[in-house]
Amino acid sequence: MGVSGWFRFKGRSLFSWAFTFQRLTGVVLLIYLLAHLTYLSTLLDKTGATYESMIAITVSRQFLVFDILLVLCGVFHGVNGFRIILHEFGIAYEYRKPLLAIFTVIAVVVWLYASYIMYSLTGG
């Protein structure tokens, strides 16, 4: 089957969606972490000029939409991650459906709130 087996939605329940998004957002966070470390390594240039020039690209109005998407990935990954950890060893297995719904709502609410704050901070 191969890796495409991680991305099968047709006929699948929401649990498969949650699994796939956990993987996808995990990979996005990993890529972000690498980009973040790249940014920090530019601070080796003690004048800070390299860092300033790079941050000028990403800390901007145009980048806000990417920031908001990144926060979505982070929030979903963290919140859904805690749901998965909770179910480890079969705990709360019987409540898996309501928990999936509740955790997804929490993720969306936190994401919307964070997006609103970020929007305000950039002078929206």
Added chain:
Amino acid sequence: MVRFKIRRYDGKKSYWQSFEVPARRGMTVLEALYYIKENYDSSLAFRASCRMGICGSCAMKINDKPRLACETQVLTLGNTVKVEPLDNFKVIKDLITEFDGFFEKHKAVKPYLIRKDDNYAEPKELLQSPEELNEYYVFTLCIKCGACYSVCPAAATLDECLGPAAMTAAYRFCADSRDEGQKERYEIASSSNGVWRCHLAMECSEVCPKNVEPAKAVQLLRRKTAFSILKSLLRW
């Protein structure tokens, strides 16, 4: 008339073929497949035996969901019914998939009572309370149909992965108060193809036609193996 769109495979190429089946109330997908085989194309290959949801032979993907063909009513599916072989299994012909590996994994977890006092000459009655039976009863209902394995994302990328059904069988015996083979099975279950491959996608429980709750069994087995490893590390 209901249109059956069937994914076929002749050993070389895979293709879709459609058939019109006069559906009536009470007709199962399996009956429709027999209708096609008898009236249109005798070369259509599929597996079935009991026709009553007991043997586990007829699991296939029906309208994108793995189900037992003999337990699925045609009239609940709409005007078009899509039938495909199970995912995560190698297709041999049409709807028939390779199950040898699946059964091997089952065998590998020693799905039978292991006792130190096995003595066939002088058999002894082993008592069990209803509470003790309830510890594992639901996991005995598995019919080895492979539906759970076909949706498991771990099995999708690792052929050797034990998969939900075999691990459920392992847990079923480990949780049996009469069994004394836990140690052997924990060792198998904690191997690199065992319980730690589960990513809690939990789709297996969603598709199981017998409501065996394989996702729960895998996690309970994980708990048991984890504590047994911890105990042996701490020499408890």
